[in-house]
Amino acid sequence: MSAATPTAKRQNMLFLMTDQQRIDTLGCYGNTSQHTPNLDRLAARGTTFDRAYTPTAICTPARASLLTGLQPFEHGLLANYEWNSGHREELPDGLPTFSAALIEQGYRLGHVGKWHVGKDRGPEYYGFEGIHLPGALNVFDDPGYEGWLKANNFPDFHISSPVYTTRADGSQGHLIAGVTDQPTEATFEAFLADQTIAKLREFAAGALQEQDGTPFFLSCHIFGPHLPYLIPQQWYDMVDPSTVELPGSFAETFHGKPMVQQAYAEYWSTDCFTVDEWKKLTAVYWGYVSMIDHEIGRILAVVDELGLEDSTAIMFTADHGEFTGAHRLNDKGPAMYEDIYRIPAILALPGEVERREDRFISLLDFTATFHEIAGADASGVHGRSLLPLAHGDHVEGWREDIVCEFHGHHFPYAQRMIRNKHVKYIANPEGIDEFYDMVTDPDELINVIDVPFYREQVSTMRRAMYRQLVERGDKFAQWLAFAGDIPADERVRPVTAVERFITQE
Incomplete structure (x- = not known):
């Protein structure tokens, strides 16, 4: 694709990403609890991809692939820096990024929320307007968040009724869930939504100008529903555990499976919870998703309020999934199951209608889509634009399978998958x-x-x-x-x- 001139009128892009979200948490993917009305409405006005996959089910490598359009083994960020086992901690200098391509096309870039592409280089290093929030989890001690709480007379962050795993020796294990003593308006997710809305209003002022309006790309990366599930009581108890149907993989025995899976189950002490306790934890996880859906709804309402719905492509996905007890595992790790490799993916384009798409797509295809919308050269991106599928066009030669990779988490461990x-x-x-x-x-x-x-x-x-x-x-x-x-x-x-x-x- 040849690059367009920077002055050409092009669509804005709003990119919404969560961390560690299973697809079965959403109504548009079959969940019947009706706790994701906003994302379900987004799906109803765009394309929902039923076979979307992350290139690797680890935060940093997946997010680096989104930024560069390269597979993890190519860009070299193979593990989260917090649990790095000798891999790189920053992207090599000189790699192409979609941010550089969009800037060349005259786009203004904004980033809110989780970054986690490397250790020290934040979004500003790659041309985004935004603050670097490092790490895998909500940064509750971030000065910006603490100042926002004080400015709004919100209570400080505090956890009640924490739920921990119990190790085989009876000692306390990992923190899995807990109630935060705050209203919804004071959560870290609300803090990120407020920032996104403020940036959206700022960007819209330029994008809606009659002539020479500056198109924008704005991303909001929410840290949740990554465990531990720390949410207000309203959401903690929102879903009735008796309505939760646990996946069939809870019957996992690890018979004939790699030994590392059993070891990982023991590391997470997954078997310390009863079936009823797992139903409650799953209900809490869904409640966390619902709280995030609420904040996304606030953002989408401002898109409509500002009159941007006819000029803005809106995308939603996750960097990877989560086990949440499935296969007697938790978090993610050295097991290439659908629970953590298959991800939600929605693309809502102005003027398009509701569609379902069952061809295999990759997170890297979003990178290629950014390029095509902006009119940028995507020849170096190892993905394909999703626009033809979203338009309902006949597409020749689309992939009939998907290849994913894994390099380790907590310890080096190489795997490859084809499905x-x-x-x-x-x-x-x-x-x-x-x-x-x-x-x-x-x-x-x-x-x-x-x-x-x-x-x-x-x-x-x-x-x-x-x-x-x-x-x-x-x-x-x-x-x-x-x-x-x-x-x-x-x-x-x-x-x-x-x-x-x-x-x-």
Whole structure:
């Protein structure tokens, strides 16, 4: 795509992202609790993507991929800096970013909320107007938040009735949930919504000018519903636990699975809660999502108030999902299940109608979409624009599967995954590989990697993964060539420096 001139009139963009949100928390993805009316209304005026995936289910690598349009192994930010195990802590200098591309097209950029792309370089380093809020969780001691509380005569942040896991030895484990002694108006999420609304009003003044209006890109990245679930009583008790149906994967036994999954369950002490307690924790998680939906509703109301609905593309997604007890796991980690890799994704364009789309899309496709809306060159982005799908156009050659990667969290651990509409294959160099029949076993409970009936399908998926990894330049392909059943005539083996000096007799 050729770059447009900076003076051309283009759509504004409002990009909304949550952290660690399961798709089954939203009504537009089948939740029947009716606790996400605002996001459901957004979905009703745009395209809802049923097969959206994060490139990796860890905050920093996923967010760095969104910024650069590159796969994690390419940009090199492979872990959150808080639990870094020897990986990079900042993006390499010189990488392309969508922010630089949009600035070249005359866009004004704003960022509110969670950044978490590296350790010290915040949004301002990459051309956004915004404050760097570092880290994985709500920054309750942020001076801006504390000053906002005082200015509005709101009570300080404080937790009551904390819920912790219990370790095998009986000691206190991880904080999972708690009630905050604040009204909804004083929450960190309300603080971020207020900032977003203020920036939206500021940007709208330029964007709505009759001539030479400055288009804007404004992002609001909310830290929740990442655990621990710390929310006011109103939302903590909003969803009746008796209405919660736990996923089938709560029956996980880890039989025939990589041993690390059982170890991770023990790390999180997931089994310390009863079924009823998990229903309550899930209800609290949904309540957290509902509180976020409430704040997003406030933002969307201002979009309409300012008359921006006909000139602004609105997008919603999450960086990755969360287990919330599914597969007897919590948080995210070395297990490439749908719970944490499949993400919500909504694209509402001016003038479009409600659509469902079941083709595979990636978080990187949002990056390509930013470029196309702005008229910027997206040739370096390893994603595809979602605009044709949102317009209902016929699209040739769209991907029929999705490849994801993982590099570790708390400790290094390499994995790759390929999934189509029928099956999923996961390569685990440090444990048994996994293969799931996603039609007969959507909960991914039975690893059929060694079942003879699936032998041919396993081979087909391994080879498909190998070809894509080679095409990407991902050196994980070398492991598949060594340990898998990749035919010799399909292997691409790099020649080492030493081998170049070996002469053949």
